[in-house]
Amino acid sequence: MKKYMRKGILIISVFLTLGLVWASYSWTQNNIKELDSFYNSKLSPVILIPGSSATVNRFDGMVAQVNKSAPKRHSLIKVKVWNNGQVTMSGKKLKNDNEPFIVVGFENNKDGYKNIKEQAAMFDKAFDVIQNKYEFNNYKAIGHSNGGLIYTRFLEQYADNYQDIRMKKLLTLGTPYNFDETSVHNKTQMLSDFIKHKDTLPEDLTVYALAGTQTYSSDGIVPEESVRAGKYIYQDQVKNFTEITVTGDQAQHSDLPTNKEVLGIITQRMLDQPQPPKPKKDGTEQPGDDK
C-alpha cells in the first residue's frame, strides 16, 4: 500500500514539474514578445537642461513637486559633463518607472553664443551616454532659459546622428532665442543661425515655448520679445508650436520651473497620461523579504 502511495506521489510530482516547466516556457516567451513590442516605446525619459550658471540640482524642487501628485514616483538622475569631456552620473532609475527625469548639467555653464555651442556639443556627448545606458527610442525635453537654446542647437546640429531616437515634445521655459535683444529686427548671430538651419528640425515634434512675465515686456531677466522670437525658428517647421504666457505670482524668470501653471503643463502635456491603472506595488522592501 505504502509502496503504491510513494509511486503515486512520484508520478504526480513528475507531472507537476513538467507542467510547471511547460507553463514557465510559454509565459516567458509571451512576456518577451510583449516586452518587445512595448518596452522600447514605454521607456520615455524626460531630459532637462538647466540655464546658465545653474547646476544639475536646478530641477530638484520641480521634480519633487511633480512627484507629489504623480501616480508613480519618477526617478531623478543627474548627469554632469566636465570640460575634459568626462561624463559622470548619479541617481538610479526606479523599477517600474518609465519616465525618469534626467538632468544634464555642464561644468562650463556660462552664458554667450560660444558657450551655447560648446554646451550643445557636451550635451551630445551626455545624450550618447544616457542613450547607451537606457536604450530608449523616444524622450521628452525641457530646457530652462539657455537650456532651450542648447536644445535648439542640438536638434539642428546633432539630432541627425540618432536616427532611431525621437524627441516627442520640447518645452522651453523663458528661453531667450534672441538673447537680450528686445526687438527681432536686431537679430543676433545665434538667432540667424537657428533660422538658417531650421529645416533640419524634426517634423513630428511638438514644441511649447513658455514665457514668464513680471512686467509687460520681460520676466525680470529675459525680454518677452526674445522668447517670442522662437516662432521664427519653430513655427511651420515642427508639427505643433504653441506659445504660452504665464503671469502672476512666481512668473519671474528663475521661478518658472516651480511655477504652478508650469508644473500643470508638465504633468498634463509633457508626461504620458496614466494608463487605466495596473494596480499598486509600492516597490518598497518588506522586512521578511530576504530569501
Added chain:
Amino acid sequence: MKEKLFEFSYKIRSWTFTELVRETVERLFPFALIGSVLTAFRKTVLDDYGFINNVFDVPSWWKNYEFVDQYMKSFSHLTLGILGVLAAFFMAELTLKATKHPDYLAGLTAAIGYLLLFTPQGFTNGKVQLSALSKYTGMSGLLLGILFGYLIGRLFLRFVVPKYEGNQKNIGISVMGIVLALALLVNIGISQLYQSTLTTDFLTNISDMVSTGSLKMTVLGTFLTTTLRWLGLRGVFEVDGEFASVVDTTNMMYALKHHSVWSVPYPFSEQSLYHSFGVFGGVGGILALAVAIYWVSHSRHDKSVIRLSLIPTLFGSGQGMLVGLPVLFNPIYVIPFILVPVVNVLLASFLIMLKVMPPAVYPVPIATPGPLIGFIGSGGNWIELAFGVGIFALDVLIYMPFVKLDNRLQAKLGERADVI
C-alpha cells in the same frame, strides 16, 4: 583536513554559548516556518509579480486576491518580520535558564530594547509603528538579535540574579529601565548622525561595487552574500530591491533590440549568475542540503524539518528550512554553504563564456522555483534548464560528506549527556 574540521566543530559545539545559539535558533523554527509558508504563498500566488500569479494568470480567476494579499503581508510582518526580536528574547531567556533563576524580565527587556534600538527613523518623529519593523528586526537581524539578547542575559546574570538572595527582586526594574533608555538614545543618536552627515551606508557602497556586472565582482558578491547570510546578516546582493539594476536593464534592452540574448554587454551579471544559479534552491544551496540530508542522514528531526519546509523553500522562502536545519552558525556547514553558490556561479560563467548557454537577462517573476529562474530568464533555453538540474546534483554531492560529518558529530555530542 576532515578530522581537523571535525575536531574544530566539536570544540566549538561544546561551548555553552554555541549551545545557547543553537537552542535559540531552534525555538525560532515555528515562527520561521509559518512565516515562510505564508510568505511563499503570498509572493508566488498573490503578488502581482509572483510566479504562479503570472504563469497561471491569477487575476483572471480570483477577483479578491489583492485584498487577501494586504492581510497576508501583516502575517509575514509578525512572523518573519520579528525573527530578530524573537532571537533577542529567547537568547536572553536561555542565558538565564542555566542559573535556575529564570527572570521573565530579561527576555522582555531584550526584545523591547532590541525593537527600540532598530526601529527606523519614523521613531524619531515620536511614533512607534509596528509596520515600521526594519530589516534588522527580521531574518537579517538574527545575529544582532542573538548578541543583544546574550548581552542583556549577562547583564541580568551579573546585576540582578545575585540580589535574589537578599530579596531585592525589584533591582531588575532599574536594569530594564537603563537598558531601554540606552537603546532609545542610541537609536536617536544614529538617526541624527544619518541625517546630519548624509553618509551612504557601507553596505550600499559595497553592493554598488559588486553589481557592476563583471565576472570578478559577481563572484565576489556571491561569496560575500552567502557568507553574510550564514552569519545571520543581510547579503550585499539583497540591498537594492527598489532599484532596477543598471546592468540588468542594459542587458535586457540590448536583448530586446537585437532579438538575441547571446551577446549582451554584461553576460556575467548578478542576474545571469547569482540569481539564476547562486541562490537557486535557497541561499547557500539549502535545497541541495535538504536532499543530501534526506539521503544519508540519520537525524529524524532534520528530516521532519525538511518535510515541513520543503514547499516554501522551493518557492523562494527558505527561512523555515534555514532556521530549522542546523546550518546557520554551524561551522561544519560553513564550507559547503559558501562553496556551493560560488561553484555554481563559476561553472555557469564558464558555460556562458563558451557560448554553450546564454546569460539570463529577461524578467523573472518573484518566488519562481530555483531551477526555473535561469530557464525563464534566458527566454526558455533548454540547456539552461538541463544545466540547472545537473548542477543541483553536483551541489547535493558537495554537501554529502559534510552531512555525514555532522552525523558523526551529533553522535559524539549525544554520548556526552552533560552537554545539553
